[in-house]
Amino acid sequence: MKKVVILISGRGSNMKAIAENVQTGNLQNHCEIIEIFSNKFNAEGLKLATKMGLKTFSIASRKQKNYNELLFEHLKKLAPDFIILAGYMKILNAKIVKHFNRKIINIHPADTNLHQGLNGYKWAFENKMSKTKITVHFVDEGLDSGEIIDQIEVDISNCQTLSEVEQKGLKIEHKFYSECLLKIIE
Numbered sequence: 585m586k587k588v589v590i591l592i593s594g595r596g597s598n599m600k601a602i603a604e605n606v607q608t609g610n611l612q613n614h615c616e617i618i619e620i621f622s623n624k625f626n627a628e629g630l631k632l633a634t635k636m637g638l639k640t641f642s643i644a645s646r647k648q649k650n651y652n653e654l655l656f657e658h659l660k661k662l663a664p665d666f667i668i669l670a671g672y673m674k675i676l677n678a679k680i681v682k683h684f685n686r687k688i689i690n691i692h693p694a695d696t697n698l699h700q701g702l703n704g705y706k707w708a709f710e711n712k713m714s715k716t717k718i719t720v721h722f723v724d725e726g727l728d729s730g731e732i733i734d735q736i737e738v739d740i741s742n743c744q745t746l747s748e749v750e751q752k753g754l755k756i757e758h759k760f761y762s763e764c765l766l767k768i769i770e
């Protein structure tokens with residue numbers, strides 16, 4: 585049974601989907617979530633995690649000047665087999681990435697070869713793309729530049745609004761992320 589920590593910054597819908605799959609889905613008996621961590625005390629996802637009976641922890645990245653150092657020490661203490669980023673909107677520093685080499689995984693709502701950083705669905709929508717991709721990748725020291733684990737195409741040709749694109753994409757993310765995680769964990 586692999587020990588995983590999930591890092592979030594906000595809503596936590598991917599975290600919820602993974603946690604449900606650990607409880608009753610494809611990740612059951614493959615991993616155990618040892619903590620949901622957030623860099624924001626008031627992240628909606630933390631409330632959700634508590635409701636699901638998961639252990640939560642938070643260090644406020646805005647208030648702590650040595651945030652990265654504190655996070656590094658915290659993660660070392662937890663000693664997870666994998667660190668799963670699920671809407672974690674901060675860049676992990678080089679020390680953390682090196683220490684947990686090939687153990688940190690992220691989901692990105694675009695093709696990381698074409699778009700890095702924030703607002704992946706907005707980028708696809710504003711560029712009037714008929715399809716986009718979701719990428720699951722290892723985290724390295726760059727911005728969304730780590731080795732790609734897998735990608736899935738999303739047909740957004742029928743979406744009239746950004747919100748429709750997001751809804752369609754997120755629904756796919758929720759299933760796809762756990763499928764990719766299972767491959768890595770195995």
Ligand code: GAR
Nearest residue numbers: 594595596597598671691692693701
């Ligand atoms: C998801 O769409 C995820 O792919 C994206 O943020 C959203 C988080 O939603 N991540 C990034 O943009 C990372 N660069 P959630 O908090 O409901 O899981």
